[in-house]
Amino acid sequence: MADSPVDYLWDLPQYLRDTLSRLPEDHTIALSNTRGPSVPDIKKLTDRRKRYAYLLLSRHRLTQRLAECPGPCPDLILQRAEVYEALGYSELALADAYVSYTLCLVALDGPEVSDLEPVYSDGESWPASDGTQSESELSPVALGHKYRSLVLMCRSAIILGAQTQAKLWIDEVLAVKRLIRRLNGEEPREPLRDIEEVVGDFSKYSTVYEDESKFHKCVKILRRDDKPTLFGWCQRLIYPWNEYEPDRMSKESLKEINDKLHELAPDLEVEISTLPTLTPSGHGSTQRISVGEVKTIVSSTANCSSQLGLFAKMQLAPGTTILKERSVLTAIRPHGEALCDACAADMEGIDREDRRYCTGCNIPFCSEDCHAAAIDRYHRPNDEDYQTDEGYPPAEAPFCPGTSGTDDVHTLGRAESSTTPEWDLYFLLLSRTMQMAETQKLHPLDLFETKYLWGDFSPTPEVMDLPIKSGPKSLPYSVRHHVELPLQWFEILMHSRERCRPYSAHWLKNYDWWIVQTLFAKFRGVADAQQSTWTGKPEVAAVHPLWCLANHSCNPNVTWKPLGVRNLTVVRERVWERPGSPPSTTWEGIRAGEEIWNHYTDVRETDYRERRARLQGVLGGDCRCERCTCESKQS
Numbered sequence: 001m002a003d004s005p006v007d008y009l010w011d012l013p014q015y016l017r018d019t020l021s022r023l024p025e026d027h028t029i030a031l032s033n034t035r036g037p038s039v040p041d042i043k044k045l046t047d048r049r050k051r052y053a054y055l056l057l058s059r060h061r062l063t064q065r066l067a068e069c070p071g072p073c074p075d076l077i078l079q080r081a082e083v084y085e086a087l088g089y090s091e092l093a094l095a096d097a098y099v100s101y102t103l104c105l106v107a108l109d110g111p112e113v114s115d116l117e118p119v120y121s122d123g124e125s126w127p128a129s130d131g132t133q134s135e136s137e138l139s140p141v142a143l144g145h146k147y148r149s150l151v152l153m154c155r156s157a158i159i160l161g162a163q164t165q166a167k168l169w170i171d172e173v174l175a176v177k178r179l180i181r182r183l184n185g186e187e188p189r190e191p192l193r194d195i196e197e198v199v200g201d202f203s204k205y206s207t208v209y210e211d212e213s214k215f216h217k218c219v220k221i222l223r224r225d226d227k228p229t230l231f232g233w234c235q236r237l238i239y240p241w242n243e244y245e246p247d248r249m250s251k252e253s254l255k256e257i258n259d260k261l262h263e264l265a266p267d268l269e270v271e272i273s274t275l276p277t278l279t280p281s282g283h284g285s286t287q288r289i290s291v292g293e294v295k296t297i298v299s300s301t302a303n304c305s306s307q308l309g310l311f312a313k314m315q316l317a318p319g320t321t322i323l324k325e326r327s328v329l330t331a332i333r334p335h336g337e338a339l340c341d342a343c344a345a346d347m348e349g350i351d352r353e354d355r356r357y358c359t360g361c362n363i364p365f366c367s368e369d370c371h372a373a374a375i376d377r378y379h380r381p382n383d384e385d386y387q388t389d390e391g392y393p394p395a396e397a398p399f400c401p402g403t404s405g406t407d408d409v410h411t412l413g414r415a416e417s418s419t420t421p422e423w424d425l426y427f428l429l430l431s432r433t434m435q436m437a438e439t440q441k442l443h444p445l446d447l448f449e450t451k452y453l454w455g456d457f458s459p460t461p462e463v464m465d466l467p468i469k470s471g472p473k474s475l476p477y478s479v480r481h482h483v484e485l486p487l488q489w490f491e492i493l494m495h496s497r498e499r500c501r502p503y504s505a506h507w508l509k510n511y512d513w514w515i516v517q518t519l520f521a522k523f524r525g526v527a528d529a530q531q532s533t534w535t536g537k538p539e540v541a542a543v544h545p546l547w548c549l550a551n552h553s554c555n556p557n558v559t560w561k562p563l564g565v566r567n568l569t570v571v572r573e574r575v576w577e578r579p580g581s582p583p584s585t586t587w588e589g590i591r592a593g594e595e596i597w598n599h600y601t602d603v604r605e606t607d608y609r610e611r612r613a614r615l616q617g618v619l620g621g622d623c624r625c626e627r628c629t630c631e632s633k634q635s
Contacts, residue, residue, distance in 0.1 A: 143176065148583055157479065173198055253452065265546070269310070315592055318587055382576045393496050412431065456620035530562040554628055575603050
C-alpha cells in the first residue's frame with residue numbers, strides 16, 4: 001500500500017494555511033523545513049506574493065522556535081526582526097532588534113544591564129567562549145551581533161521617523177564598527193571610509209513593498225534636519241496572524257456588547273453606523289504616507305465604512321444622563337493617594353467611611369465597588385506580606401508589593417519630572433491592561449475592555465491582492481513608550497512570575513510586540529485624558545469601553561465630565577448650526593433612533609483646522625463630521 005502524502009499544512013494556523021493554499025505552487029520544500037525559509041533565500045524569489053507568504057511562514061517558525069527556547073535567544077530574535085523588516089513592519093522589527101541589542105549589552109557589559117540572560121537555542125550560554133578568552137575581553141560574536149542589531153534598529157527608527165533616536169544609534173553604529181576593526185588588528189582609517197561602509201550596510205533595506213525610495217527619502221530628511229523629531233509614526237493594522245480581533249458587526253458581538261450596555265444604559269442600543277472613512281482619503285484630508293511625506297488629497301466623494309455606534313431607543317430630553325460607566329482600565333501619574341487607584345476619582349471628595357484601602361499595600365479606593373473590582377480584575381492583595389528571595393511580590397499577588405516589597409512595576413512611567421506625560425499615560429494604560437490579563441488569566445485582546453475597541457486599522461494585506469505600497473502611518477510612535485518601558489515592565493514582572501519572561505512561550509502568546517502595538521492603536525482612538533489642577537499636565541487617562549462606542553462629532557448631542565464614573569448627558573443646546581438652516585427652534589433632545597454623538601476634543605474651538613490637528617492622533621485622519629466638512633468647504 002502506497003504511503004499517503006504528508007500534509008505539511010495541518011499544523012499551521014488558519015491564516016497561513018489560507019495564504020499558502022491561494023498560491024498555486026508546490027510548497028513542500030519550504031514547509032518540510034521546520035526552521036522555515038531564511039530571509040536571504042526568500043529575497044531571491046521573483047514572485048512578490050510568494051515572498052510575502054514565505055515571510056509569514058518564516059515568522060511563524062521563528063516564533064515557534066523562540067517559544068521552545070529555555071531563554072531569550074539573540075540569534076532567533078534578530079532573525080525574526082529581519083523578517084518583520086522585510087514584511088514592512090518596522091515597528092516590530094525595531095522591538096525585536098532592540099531586545100537583541102540589549103542581550104548583546106548583557107554579554108559585553110555584564111548582567112547589570114538587564115536581568116535577561118542570552119542563550120543559544122539549545123539553552124547554552126550565549127555567546128560561547130572558546131576557552132582562551134579572558135573575562136575582560138570582548139566577544140567578537142557579541143560585537144558583530146550588536147552591530148547588526150544596531151543597523152536594523154537605525155533603519156527602523158529612520159523609517160518610523162524617530163529621528164533623535166536614530167541619530168544616537170547611528171553614532172553608536174560607527175563606534176562599534178571602529179571597535180570591531182581595531183580588535184581585528186586593522187589600522188585606523190579616515191572616518192569617511194567607515195561612514196561609507198556603514199552606509200553600504202544601511203542600504204541593504206528591502207521589503208515586499210516598493211518602499212526603498214521611502215527609506216532613502218527618510219535618510220535625506222534626517223541628514224538635513226537640524227531639529228530631529230523625538231516621536232515618529234507607524235501603521236495601525238490588524239496583523240495577518242492576529243486571530244483575536246472579533247467581527248464587531250456580527251450578531252454574537254452585538255449581543256455581547258448590548259447585554260453589557262443594557263445593564264448601565266437601558267435606553268441605548270449598539271447598532272452599526274456608517275461613517276466617512278478617515279484613512280486614506282477624504283475631502284481635503286491629509287494622509288501620512290511616510291516620514292516627511294504628507295499628502296493632501298481632495299475627493300468629491302466620501303468613502304464610507306461601517307462602525308459601531310450608540311443609538312437612542314426612545315426620546316432623550318436635554319440634560320438627561322443616559323450612561324454611567326465605571327472602568328478600571330485607567331492610568332494615573334504620579335502614583336499616590338490623591339486618586340482612586342481603580343477609577344481615578346478624586347479621593348478628597350470621598351467621605352472617609354466610603355474609602356477603602358488594599359489590605360496588602362494600602363493603595364486607596366473610592367468605594368467598595370472599586371475595591372472589589374480591583375481585587376477581582378487586576379490587584380490581588382498580598383495580605384501575608386510575602387516576598388520572593390529578591391524582594392519582589394509573590395506569584396499569587398504580583399502587583400501588590402505589601403508593606404515593604406519592591407514596587408518597581410508601579411513606578412515605571414510615573415516620574416513627576418517627565419517631559420512626556422501624555423505618552424506616559426498611554427504606557428500606563430498598557431501596564432494596567434497587562435495587570436488585568438495576568439490577574440484574570442485572559443489574553444489582553446480578549447478582555448471586554450479592549451476586545452471591541454476599534455484602532456482605525458488599515459486593511460490587512462491579502463496575498464493575491466498585495467498592494468504595491470505599505471499602509472499609511474497614522475499611529476504616533478515612541479521608542480521609549482512602545483519598546484523600552486514595556487520591556488522593563490516584563491523584566492520586573494518575571495521575578496514574580498517566571499512565565500512572563502520576555503520571549504517565553506507564555507509571553508509570546510500573550511504579550512508579544514504585535515499585541516503591544518495593537519493595544520496602543522486601540523487606546524489612541526478612545527482614551528481620554530484629564531489634566532492636573534496643580535501642574536496643568538495630563539494626569540489621568542481612562543478607557544470606558546461602552547462610553548467610547550459613541551462616535552465623535554464636533555457638533556455633539558451629548559457631553560461628559562472627567563469624573564471617576566464616566567457619564568454621557570444630553571446637551572442642553574447645540575454648539576453649531578449649519579449655515580442657511582431655518583431659524584433655530586428650541587432643542588428638544590435626541591429622538592428615538594438617532595445616533596449618539598460624543599466629542600473627543602474641545603468643540604468650542606471655532607477653527608476646524610485646530611480641531612482636526614488635535615484629533616489626528618485619536619481618529620487616525622482628518623475629522624469629517626458634518627461641522628468640519630461644512631466649515632472646510634467654506635474656507
